[in-house]
Amino acid sequence: MVDLKGQYAKIKEKVDRSIMEVIDTTSFINGPEVHQFQKELEDYLQVKHVIPCANGTDALQIAMMGLGLKPGDEVITADFTFAATVEVIALLQLTPVLVDVDPVTFNIDVEAIKKAITPKTKAIVPVHLFGLAANMDEIMEIASQHNLYVIEDNAQAIGADYISNDGSTRKTGTIGHVASTSFFPSKNLGCYGDGGAIFTNDDELAHTLRGIVNHGMYERYHHDVVGVNSRLDSIQAAVLRAKLPLLDKYNKARQRAAQKYTDAFKDVAAITTPQQCQSCRGEDYTSCSCHVFHQYTLRLQGIDRDGLVKHLNEKGIPCGVYYPIPLHLQKAYRDERYKESDFPVTNRLVEEVISLPMHTELDDEQIGYIAQAVMEFVK
Ligand SMILES: *Cc1c(COP(=O)(O)O)cnc(C)c1O
Secondary structure, X not given: OOOHHHHHHHHHHHHHHHHHHHHHHOOOEOOHHHHHHHHHHHHHHOOOEEEEEOOHHHHHHHHHHHOXXXXXXXXXXXXXXXXXXXXXXXXXXXXXXXXXXXXXXXXXXXHHHHHHOOOOEEEEEOEOHHHEOOXXXXXXXXXXXXXXXXXXXXXXXXXXXXXXXXXXXXXOOOOOOEEEEEOOOOOOOOOOOOOEEEEEOOHHHHHHHHHHOEOOEEEOOEEOOOOOEOOOEHHHHHHHHHHHHHHHHHHHHHHHHHHHHHXXXXXXXXXXXXXXXXXXXOOOHHXXXXXXXXXXXXXXXXXXXXXXXXXHHHOOOOOEOOOOOOHHHXXXXXXXXXXXXXXXXXXXXXXXXXXXXXXXXXXXXXXXXXXXXXXHHHO
């Protein structure tokens, strides 16, 4: 699904040198690399504060702790996403409220958010799924009407642009009150281990978050709040510093691969190719900066998906089903308040979706081979 080896081969010299420098200085924790990476990411995203931490799941949890959410507060998020999002809500004894998604963008459905709001609702967590921003204009509007926090889960969309209705462009993860991201190796900006970060434009919240990641300490050995230990280590920061200048190029390579796939499937009625953002719809993918294709996900109509997965695997082509089970049907997250009729879209997507290999190193020959193999089965 990803080709981390191929990507590494092209940047080996730089990455190896950066890692060796960290080892030479032995500043493994909170070294200068971490601080410099923080600054460089703030510049890239045009956000006031980046708070590095140990992984994307911690980033979400710490963001929620920083906002002071309390047990029993309701947090609305999407039914069709990776479990980390709902997991941290539950871990903090907040009440997850899962809602359905949009069939075209796969992102949280704004009408469903409106219906799910109660007096106990405190926050909305939109996930920019597969690399495409959720409808942030509407979500921020709903949040301001109801006095709710917006926590963007940006783990799959780092580097993506969001174009607002007023025409202004901002990076995903800089629009809500706070955002989280992951530097897991296969993410669009991945390190060589675990890593994550929290972003915010709010100075006070940033200060709170910096203490929480460090055992609730604002002054050495003074523990003002209950915190956690969640650090990005210097070696990972060195890898990320080597890769951040390439992020736009990497995302372009993904967009180009997406365009090639989409061109190959355009006359196949049984395949729905991924949509772009509202603003860029109709243009080609390579000129749209809004979808950074963490995954390239097709919807299949009337095709035996398991058969297709088997067919592709037999040809040596990996593929994935993200996600095969709606969160509201997962044992850990069942809730008697949910009705199946609340989730018609997610229930259908889990049967229809398939994600094809998507990474920075795909060449035309590979894309042609993969597309051909899909067509053989579908036709
Ligand atoms: C990867 C991911 C996370 C978790 O990140 P980790 O670094 O693996 O903890 C959270 N949310 C989404 C949507 C993700 O894709």
